[in-house]
Amino acid sequence: MKVYKKSENGYDISQYKSKSITPELRLLGQFNKNSGPLTELERKSIKFQTVDYLTQRYSIPVDVAKHLIKTYGDRAFDVAKFFDKDPKNKEKIHEKHPYTIGELRYAITYEMSMKPGDFIFRRTRLGFLDSESIFQVLPKVMDVYAQEYKWNDEKKAAETKENYEKIKQMNF
Secondary structure, eight states: OOOOEEETTEEEOGGGOOOOSGGGOOOTTOOOOSSSOOOHHHHHHHHHHHHHHHHHHHOOOHHHHHHHHHHHGGGHHHHHHHHHHOGGGGSBSSTTSOOBHHHHHHHHHHSOOOSHHIIIIIISOHHHHOGGGHHHHHHHHHHHHHHHHTOOHHHHHHHHHHHHHHHHHTTO
């Protein structure tokens, strides 16, 4: 059993510290592969180059590319792979917002987004940002969930009804 020596400010455990690897761990989405922090100039340079690359490589609007970088970091490329699978994945779910069908499919496939409300309210926050658009995007979102989860017409109708009722209860 270790006995810690008491000092003026409490117990002194400095003699027992081991080197932590936490500062060296890379976070998901982090562009920087080395352990040092990026300067503001490096951060802006990476963002500019990445947005430029995404818009050119995948032929997506700048607002979508910026959103993907801000939201997913270097994982934006994983989301963008869905744009290659089907050109329809580049479509925005609402013309005013940068969220795409490809991002929705990514959320279902890799983030376990199980219900449309999960994507609309938690993944994108669209439901909180623009409550008027919720009912406009819900049919498109429902179609994607039905395709991905292979819902039959009965299941899709039940899920649609459930989601409409939940949204109405939220008094939007």
